[in-house]
Amino acid sequence: MSNGTPSSAGPPRRRVLDAVTGSLSRRYASERRFRLLGRIAVLSGLVFVGSLFLSIILNGYSGFFQTYVKLPVAFEQEALDPEGKRDRAALATADYGALVKKSLQAAFPDVSGRSELRELYGLVSSGAEYQLLDMVEADPSVIGTTRDVWLITSDDFDMLYKGRIDRDVPESDRRVSDRVLGWLDALEKQGAIETRFNWSFFTNGDSREPELAGIGGAVMGSFYTLLVCLVIAFPIGVAAAVYLEEFAPKNRLTDLIEVNINNLAAVPSIVFGLLGLAVLINFFGMPRSAPVVGGLVLALMVLPTIIIAGRASLKSVPPSIREAALGVGASKMQTVFHHVLPLAMPGMMTGMIIGMAHALGETAPLLMIGMVAFVVDVPRGFFDPSTLLPVQIYLWADSPERAFVEKTAAAIIVLLAFLITMNALAVFLRRRFERRW
Amino acid sequence: MNATMDTLSDVVGSTAADVASRSDTMDGLNIRNFGGTVGEITVANPRMRTRSVDVYYGDKHAIKNVSLDIGSNEVIAMIGPSGCGKSTFLRCLNRMNDTVEGCRVTGQIMLDSKDIYDKHMDPVVLRAQVGMVFQKPNPFPKSIYDNVAYGPKIHGIAATRAELDDIVESSLRRAGLWDEVKDRMDQPGTGLSGGQQQRLCIARAIAVSPEVILMDEPCSALDPIATAKIEELIDELRQNYTICIVTHSMQQAARVSQRTAYFHLGDLIEVGETTQIFTNPRHKLTEDYITGRFG
Numbered sequence: 001m002s003n004g005t006p007s008s009a010g011p012p013r014r015r016v017l018d019a020v021t022g023s024l025s026r027r028y029a030s031e032r033r034f035r036l037l038g039r040i041a042v043l044s045g046l047v048f049v050g051s052l053f054l055s056i057i058l059n060g061y062s063g064f065f066q067t068y069v070k071l072p073v074a075f076e077q078e079a080l081d082p083e084g085k086r087d088r089a090a091l092a093t094a095d096y097g098a099l100v101k102k103s104l105q106a107a108f109p110d111v112s113g114r115s116e117l118r119e120l121y122g123l124v125s126s127g128a129e130y131q132l133l134d135m136v137e138a139d140p141s142v143i144g145t146t147r148d149v150w151l152i153t154s155d156d157f158d159m160l161y162k163g164r165i166d167r168d169v170p171e172s173d174r175r176v177s178d179r180v181l182g183w184l185d186a187l188e189k190q191g192a193i194e195t196r197f198n199w200s201f202f203t204n205g206d207s208r209e210p211e212l213a214g215i216g217g218a219v220m221g222s223f224y225t226l227l228v229c230l231v232i233a234f235p236i237g238v239a240a241a242v243y244l245e246e247f248a249p250k251n252r253l254t255d256l257i258e259v260n261i262n263n264l265a266a267v268p269s270i271v272f273g274l275l276g277l278a279v280l281i282n283f284f285g286m287p288r289s290a291p292v293v294g295g296l297v298l299a300l301m302v303l304p305t306i307i308i309a310g311r312a313s314l315k316s317v318p319p320s321i322r323e324a325a326l327g328v329g330a331s332k333m334q335t336v337f338h339h340v341l342p343l344a345m346p347g348m349m350t351g352m353i354i355g356m357a358h359a360l361g362e363t364a365p366l367l368m369i370g371m372v373a374f375v376v377d378v379p380r381g382f383f384d385p386s387t388l389l390p391v392q393i394y395l396w397a398d399s400p401e402r403a404f405v406e407k408t409a410a411a412i413i414v415l416l417a418f419l420i421t422m423n424a425l426a427v428f429l430r431r432r433f434e435r436r437w
Numbered sequence: 438m439n440a441t442m443d444t445l446s447d448v449v450g451s452t453a454a455d456v457a458s459r460s461d462t463m464d465g466l467n468i469r470n471f472g473g474t475v476g477e478i479t480v481a482n483p484r485m486r487t488r489s490v491d492v493y494y495g496d497k498h499a500i501k502n503v504s505l506d507i508g509s510n511e512v513i514a515m516i517g518p519s520g521c522g523k524s525t526f527l528r529c530l531n532r533m534n535d536t537v538e539g540c541r542v543t544g545q546i547m548l549d550s551k552d553i554y555d556k557h558m559d560p561v562v563l564r565a566q567v568g569m570v571f572q573k574p575n576p577f578p579k580s581i582y583d584n585v586a587y588g589p590k591i592h593g594i595a596a597t598r599a600e601l602d603d604i605v606e607s608s609l610r611r612a613g614l615w616d617e618v619k620d621r622m623d624q625p626g627t628g629l630s631g632g633q634q635q636r637l638c639i640a641r642a643i644a645v646s647p648e649v650i651l652m653d654e655p656c657s658a659l660d661p662i663a664t665a666k667i668e669e670l671i672d673e674l675r676q677n678y679t680i681c682i683v684t685h686s687m688q689q690a691a692r693v694s695q696r697t698a699y700f701h702l703g704d705l706i707e708v709g710e711t712t713q714i715f716t717n718p719r720h721k722l723t724e725d726y727i728t729g730r731f732g
Contacts, residue, residue, distance in 0.1 A: 250538055320575035324638070326536065328588035328645055329565035338587075339577060 056416070060409025064201060066211060067158040068150040069123065070192040073103045073132065077144045086140045096129035096136075100151065108183060119179060125152045127212040150194075155210040155403035160184060161193060164402060175402065201410065205376045206392065210403030213396070215411050217378040221291055221371075221386030222360060224379060228295020229359050233302050234352050240303075241310025241348070246336045265304035272301045273368030281369060288370035289385040297365045302355035309351020313344040346433035353426040357419050363390040389415045473502070475720045476709035480508035480696075484649060484679045485530060485567075490544035492525050492534065492703075499525045502544075503705040505698060507649070512671060512680045514694035514711065516687060518726065521700040523683045527651050530681065531567035532560045548649070565592055568642035572654040574634035576626030576641070581618050584626040584637055585609060588645035604644055611677075612640035613670050632663025639670065643678070650674065652682040656689065668693050687727055691715050699723045 010016070077084065080094040104120050105111065111120050128151040135142055135149070156176050159165045161184060171178050187193045204214025248254045276297035280286045286293050317340050325335040366372060372391050379386035387395070389411065396408040479486075483506040492500035500522045507513055507530075515523040525534065532553060534540045546553050553563050565588075576584050585605045588594075595601035605622075609615040614636045618629070626637050635655055642650055652671070656664040671680055671693045684690050690697050691711060698708040699722070707720040718724040 318575075320571060320573055321577065322536070323533065323569075323571055324575040324577060324641075325587075326533065326560075327531070327564060327569035327571070328591075328641060329561050329563075330587075330591055331561050334591055338591075343578065 053416075056409050056412050060406055060411075060413045062162050062164070063406035063408075063410025063413075064198050065162075065195040066198040066201075067153045067161045067193065067195050069153055069157075069187055070148050070150050070190075070194075071100075071103045071107055071124075072146050073099055073149045073151075074106075074146040075099065075132070075136065075143045080136065080143055086143075088137070091136055091140065092133065094133075094136075096132040097126075099132055100124055100128050103149075108186075111179075116179065119177060120183070122154055123157050123180070123183060125154045125211045126209060127207075128152050150196075152211055155401055156180075157184070158211055159402050161195070164406070201407075203378075205378050206374055206387065206395070207376060208374075210399075210401050210407055213404070213407055215389065215392055215414060217375055218387050218389045218392035218411070219414070220379050221294075221375070222388045224291035224382050224386065225294040225298060225388055226356055226360060228292055228382060229298040229302065230352070230356060232296065233299040233306055233355065236299075237303050237306030237352070237355075238310055238348055241307045241314060242336060242341065244307070245311045245314040246340065247332070261304050261307055265308060268364070269301050269362055270364040270368065272297050273365030275300065276365060277368045287383055287385070289373045289375070289387070290383050291379065291386055292382040293369050294366055294371050294388065295382075297369060298359040298362060301362065301365060302359050305355040305358065306348070306351050309354070310344070310348045313347025313351070314340060316347065317343045346429050349429050349433075350426045353422050353429070357422040357426075360418060360422070361390055361415065363388075363394055366391050389418070474504065474705045475707040475723075476714075478505050478705075478708055480506045480511070482509045483507060484509045484549065486545075486547045487526075487529075488545040488547075490526070490529060490542065490546060492522070492529060492543075493541040494537070495539040499703055500529070501703040503700075504544075505705060505708060507679060507681060508696070509679055510675055510677075511696060512675050512682060512694045513696045513698060514690035515681065515683045515698045515700060516685075516690050516726070517700035517706075519685075520702075522703040523698075523700045524653050526700065526705075527653055527681055527683050530649065530651055531564050531569055533564075533569065535560055565645050566647050567649045567651060568645065568647035570635070570638050570642055570650060570652045570655045573658050574631055574638055576629070576634050576637050578625060578627050580623045581609075581626045581629070581637060582622040585640050585644045588641060592645055594645065608640040608644040609637075611643055611674065612636045613666065613673075614640055630663070632659050632666060635659060635663070635667060636670065639667075639674075643674070647678065649679045649681065652680060654683055654685060657685060664689070687715070699726060701726070 076099070079098060080096075081087075081091060083090070101121050104123060105117075108120060111117060131149065131151060135147075153161070156165070157180065160167075160176055160180065165175055167174075167181060184193070200212070201214045202219070203216040204212060205217030207213040244254065244258065276293055280293050280296055281288060321339050321343065322335055325339045326332075330338065366388060371387055372395065373385060373387055374395070375385050375387045377384070393408055393411045393415065396404045396411060485507040487506075488504045490500055490503045491498065503522075503526060515527065517523050528534045529542055529546060530553075534542060542554060548563070548566060551558065553567075577587065579587075582605055585608050586595075586601055589601055589604050595604055606615060606619075609618065614633060617633060618637075626634065629637060635658075639650075639655075656667050659667065668689065671682065674680060682690075682693065694711045696708065697711045697714040699706045699714065699718075699720070701722050707714065707718060707723040709719070714723065715727055718727060
């Protein structure tokens, strides 16, 4: 050796030790740097997600509440049922709007003039008359009496009471006039104004009036659509995954199919929407805006995800299990269905749920098949026109009324809650049924 | 199968010609010759007979012209360095190689005078007759009972539940596991210790009453005590079954087997009585291997 040490095959020990200790601090420093970078990355990610959630929640929580005013309403016999027959059809067509207007006038008798009166009538939502109709239909004996009724307020008044309309800006720049501010203060002094939890937000369909608009129709639309999607995509996806992974010969054709399934997963979702429009609606003549078409399109969209996840979970079943089953004389089919598939199922379910969550949040393909529609009625089946939660959010985000801002955010909260629940379910399934070998 | 080799005499005839071309690898001591193998490949009462078996994995020639008889109620050990083809040969005996992509087997393998690679032979039927125990214990992630009962169930061997219970119990008894697990039959088989798992796998294999049990390094994942138990078990099982065992441990081969076959790079180099192989190997490669000069 160079230093002349006999029987030494490498550099002298001393020098090796010096080199190792000399480089130690550098190695540790680089490790510390890397850890720091990692922490910064994670932290900034958390900050972004946190601020996103915070802004949505701050914007949206008030969307779950609605302002009501208490007004004494006189259910006049001659206005509602002049003949006194209590005929349901006649009662249903009576002018309840006039009752609301009269009670508003009674509450603020000093208001006069057309424009001022119109402003006064604007305090209460146009939906208030249906409240009165419901009362009369539920109990016709209210006719002829005067009752204190909590009436749903208009969106502007609601926004003002919730503080979403700034009272300090000059009247000319404000959505509501100083008079309305005065009425609000007067009502508040009487204790005739309060906010309540907005149950109808979850049951109503869409509406042009923000205070009446709800996600009920969109949630049901999403439910029917996802049901169709699930019923179609899951069996087909699992069958395709099992066949491709366990039974198909490995040749050019199956390679090509595999490549194309992977490509399909990357196809922009709007293309699937075009397919739905061209084939399902134009060629097969299926109804527009219907959950069945949406479900079919979304099923096409999530199929690759389910197949890929299914194949991955089939692959992760150790070959020793297959050999064990084949070794005692199980046929290929028995091996797959008795042993491999049950073990792969949790992984497949996870893939399926993630696919469903993906489908739940999808908007673009639905644009193409007419599901971006103003649908007031809550859909009752797979062929009713309907809209979906993300599409509803898109529609509301497009609306000019101030009150739709909080409705949009509230709908986003609901959508996120569904997505988080589904993903949590996927994690739970994975943990619960995970097998160790 | 190789259609040109219909009868055994054809095979013998063709291999005789082969011997001449391979005589350079031999020391001239062999009495009869199949594919250059030294020693007596035939036995008086064969359960399985293989003749001129070649196995290819794609282009790789993994087994070269191997002919070997496996006698009834004997334990035959297959030894050899890693990659010599002993496991491949073993897996030909119950057609487990069918599942390997690109694997091709030619030659003749007979089980009780039936060609197992015949197109009329169903691998399911074959594997019910030729059971297998694998290198790593691989119980199903199911209960101990279900592990053993699975084979009889799929083959419809037991008509009643009681009959099935009997099969499970007797299989576990034969595998020497009954006393250890009789109180926890519904617990998962994967919860047992490694040695117990391997005995469970043996119980699972014998539950379908096979004629032959193939064991592919059954003790390589076990500690010496569990290994001793399995070896004891193999000796007992010889009363009722024919056992082919692949092992890396020459001591194990010497302890459990009556005959030993030495494989080298896909060739069956030498086969003979175990005592003869270990005390008086006739081929240079066998001698080098068992004396630890390579392997």
